Amino acid sequence: MKKVSLFLLTLLLISGNLFAQAVDNGVPMADKLREDGKIWVVVAVIAAIFAGIAINMLRIDSKVSKIEKELNIK
Structure with a gap:
C-alpha cells in the first residue's frame, strides 16, 4: 500500500509541473491561413x-x- 501511495504521489507531483507550463493558444500557421x-x-x-x-x-x-x-446470409 505504501508503494502505491508513493507512486500516486509521484505522478501527482509530475503532473503538477505540466499544469504550471505556459500555454500558447496561437497557432501561427492557422492564423496565417485565416x-x-x-x-x-x-x-x-x-x-x-x-x-x-x-x-x-x-x-x-x-x-x-x-x-x-444472393447467398441468403442474415
Whole structure:
C-alpha cells in the first residue's frame, strides 16, 4: 500500500509541473491561413475527402448487402 501511495504521489507531483507550463493558444500557421482566406481551401479539401470516404463506404455496403441476399446470409 505504501508503494502505491508513493507512486500516486509521484505522478501527482509530475503532473503538477505540466499544469504550471505556459500555454500558447496561437497557432501561427492557422492564423496565417485565416488572414489569407485560405482556411476555406483546407476545409473544402477535408470535406471532399470525407465525402469521398462516405460515398465509398455506402457503395461497399450496398455491394455486400447484394452478396448477402444472393447467398441468403442474415
